Amino acid sequence: xxxxxxxxxxxxxxxxxxxxxxxxxxxxxxxxxxxxxxxxxxxxxxxxxxxxxxxxxxxxxxxxxxxxxxxxxxxxxxxxxxxxxxxxxxxxxxxxxxxxxxxxxxxxxxxxxxxxxxxxxxxxxxxxxxxxxxxxxxxxxxxxxxxxxxxxxxxxxxxxxxxxxxxxxxxxxxxxxxxxxxxxxxxxxxxxxxxxxxxxxxxxxxxxxxxxxxxxxxxxxxxxxxxx
DNA sequence: CCAGACGTTGTT
DNA sequence: GTCTGG
DNA sequence: CCAGACGTTGTT
DNA sequence: GTCTGG
Numbered sequence: 001x002x003x004x005x006x007x008x009x010x011x012x013x014x015x016x017x018x019x020x021x022x023x024x025x026x027x028x029x030x031x032x033x034x035x036x037x038x039x040x041x042x043x044x045x046x047x048x049x050x051x052x053x054x055x056x057x058x059x060x061x062x063x064x065x066x067x068x069x070x071x072x073x074x075x076x077x078x079x080x081x082x083x084x085x086x087x088x089x090x091x092x093x094x095x096x097x098x099x100x101x102x103x104x105x106x107x108x109x110x111x112x113x114x115x116x117x118x119x120x121x122x123x124x125x126x127x128x129x130x131x132x133x134x135x136x137x138x139x140x141x142x143x144x145x146x147x148x149x150x151x152x153x154x155x156x157x158x159x160x161x162x163x164x165x166x167x168x169x170x171x172x173x174x175x176x177x178x179x180x181x182x183x184x185x186x187x188x189x190x191x192x193x194x195x196x197x198x199x200x201x202x203x204x205x206x207x208x209x210x211x212x213x214x215x216x217x218x219x220x221x222x223x224x225x226x227x228x
Numbered sequence: 229c230c231a232g233a234c235g236t237t238g239t240t
Numbered sequence: 241g242t243c244t245g246g
Numbered sequence: 247c248c249a250g251a252c253g254t255t256g257t258t
Numbered sequence: 259g260t261c262t263g264g
Contacts, residue, residue, distance in 0.1 A: 003247025064241045086234045212264040
């Protein structure tokens with residue numbers, strides 16, 4: 001699954017260039033992005049063909065939910081079942097998005113303890129998780145825009161670490177994934193592959209990352225295997 | 229008909 | 241909102 | 247995802 | 259054990 005990630009060396013202009021959305025102003029480097037926080041995403045402008053950058057709260061609240069606490073559970077959606085699940089299917093059909101990142105963490109179980117790993121591209125390029133977004137209105141009429149990240153089978157680099165991994169979209173999948181007129185489930189599902197392991201690298205990191213309040217470059221410092 | 233769930237990961 | 245279970 | 251709280255009465 | 263907060 002994916003429950004923490006980074007978005008660090010990403011000046012707004014570079015992100016706008018790579019992902020083609022109107023520039024967001026306040027991009028500060030992040031080393032420990034956690035559920036419930038505002039995350040940088042890209043979606044289609046409603047009623048137009050252009051992309052827009054938007055901050056979404058991580059943890060999807062279905063539009064029909066009575067209690068927004070539901071969002072604390074729905075941080076991930078399984079790619080294999082997302083088209084049918086009541087909590088996700090409408091968003092899967094109508095509200096797909098990119099969530100921008102340049103690395104993510106997974107915890108490997110070692111007996112009673114867990115070792116965090118940091119996973120990123122070998123060339124350090126930012127990438128896009130496949131996401132869904134939703135809007136929810138409370139009793140006072142305040143609107144919350146929330147999102148969830150899709151997960152899939154692990155690739156060769158992830159298999160020793162964890163049995164799920166986030167869906168990282170191939171750049172040529174951005175357009176169809178974001179296209180609100182595309183509703184063909186099999187075409188959409190085809191986009192949700194495990195990203196090629198050859199382009200990725202993983203290394204153990206300090207347990208400092210465990211604490212979501214610790215948002216610091218030390219989260220991603222490689223740890224030698226023997227001291228892991 | 230109404231009531232209650234609606235999710236993932238991981239654990240057993 | 242929509243489906244399942246009673 | 248992990249960390250940390252999980253309670254009341256009464257005081258400041 | 260389970261829920262909330264980050």
